[in-house]
Amino acid sequence: MQKKLSVLVATCALVGLSACGILPERADETKNWSAEKLYAEARDEMAGGHYEAAIKLFERLESNYPFGTYASQAQMEIAYAHYKAQDQAEALAAVERFIKLHPNHPQVDYMYYLRGLINFNDQLGFLSFIYEQDPTERDPKATREAFAAFKALVDKFPNSKYAPDSISRMNYLINAMAQYEVHVANYYYRRGAYLAALNRAQDAVTNYSDAPAREEALFLMIRAYDKLGMPVLRDDTQRVFTLNYPNSRFLNPNAKGDAPWWQFWSKATAKPAPKDAVQ
Numbered sequence: 001m002q003k004k005l006s007v008l009v010a011t012c013a014l015v016g017l018s019a020c021g022i023l024p025e026r027a028d029e030t031k032n033w034s035a036e037k038l039y040a041e042a043r044d045e046m047a048g049g050h051y052e053a054a055i056k057l058f059e060r061l062e063s064n065y066p067f068g069t070y071a072s073q074a075q076m077e078i079a080y081a082h083y084k085a086q087d088q089a090e091a092l093a094a095v096e097r098f099i100k101l102h103p104n105h106p107q108v109d110y111m112y113y114l115r116g117l118i119n120f121n122d123q124l125g126f127l128s129f130i131y132e133q134d135p136t137e138r139d140p141k142a143t144r145e146a147f148a149a150f151k152a153l154v155d156k157f158p159n160s161k162y163a164p165d166s167i168s169r170m171n172y173l174i175n176a177m178a179q180y181e182v183h184v185a186n187y188y189y190r191r192g193a194y195l196a197a198l199n200r201a202q203d204a205v206t207n208y209s210d211a212p213a214r215e216e217a218l219f220l221m222i223r224a225y226d227k228l229g230m231p232v233l234r235d236d237t238q239r240v241f242t243l244n245y246p247n248s249r250f251l252n253p254n255a256k257g258d259a260p261w262w263q264f265w266s267k268a269t270a271k272p273a274p275k276d277a278v279q
Contacts, residue, residue: 030057035065042077051085072102076111083118091118112153113162119146120169140180147173178208182216189224198224215241219250 030038042057058074058081065071079094095115102108119142150166150173157163185200197220204217218241225234241248 030060033064035061035068035070038064039070039074042074046077046081046084049084051081055081055085072098072105075101076107079111079114083114088118109153109157109160109162112149112156113160113166116146116149116153116166116169119149120173140177143173143176143180147177174208175211175213178204178211178213178217181208182213182220185217185220185224189220189227194224194227198228215245215248216250218244219248 030041033041038057038061042054042061045051045054045057055078058078062071062074062078075094075098079091079098082091082094085091092115095111095118098105098111099108099115105111147170150170153160153166154163154170160166181200181204185197185204188194188197188200201217201220201224204211205214205221208214218237222234222237222241225231225237242251245251
């Protein structure tokens with residue numbers, strides 16, 4: 001009985017393999033498409049928000065036509081499509097590949113800018129606006145990486161059309177890094193670790209002297225010095241604080257203050273597509 005069962009299983013396997021050979025392979029309709037058609041179809045998919053389909057077409061375009069303008073444009077579009085699909089790792093990998101392959105490309109400045117945007121939007125985080133979470137309460141790694149990316153663009157391409165927006169975002173990120181230090185300082189202060197709070201607040205004042213978060217950092221230093229029993233340093237810091245921020249909301253505990261400093265990015269965040277380099 002066992003022998004017959006084995007023969008039956010083997011027979012079924014052979015029939016299955018034969019059936020696979022009989023069924024025709026699914027034709028690839030893009031196989032003979034021209035570069036122009038592949039590019040146009042991929043852009044249509046992008047316009048419709050079908051990023052995965054667009055990526056496949058751009059990859060086919062690059063594979064079938066590896067030389068010329070279309071190939072480099074397809075590489076840029078792939079990076080942007082991954083970015084729009086919120087696939088940060090793939091988007092960054094595509095950006096780095098393009099920069100490595102085309103360091104002198106006339107639009108390489110855009111790829112530096114896109115690298116900054118990818119990290120910038122990761123730093124902001126989509127859910128932070130749903131739950132009203134200050135982004136400085138999270139790991140600042142992405143903040144530093146976004147700042148470094150935008151700085152690389154501004155340093156390398158100071159006349160780039162993307163430079164002004166990059167500078168604006170750098171200013172935002174500087175305050176984000178300063179505010180992170182203040183956030184940590186407040187954390188320590190609430191737990192009675194006044195020396196640790198003082199050190200983090202001092203770091204914010206010293207390293208980010210032009211950031212708006214400097215105001216809160218100085219105020220926190222005053223409170224920490226008071227808790228540590230250092231009246232001379234407390235009073236000196238108080239004088240500096242009052243001189244620089246005579247109308248500070250921290251001097252009026254009943255003031256409501258403005259909306260969170262970071263929320264203005266929730267309404268308008270530039271996310272440009274790569275400029276079409278082919279006619």
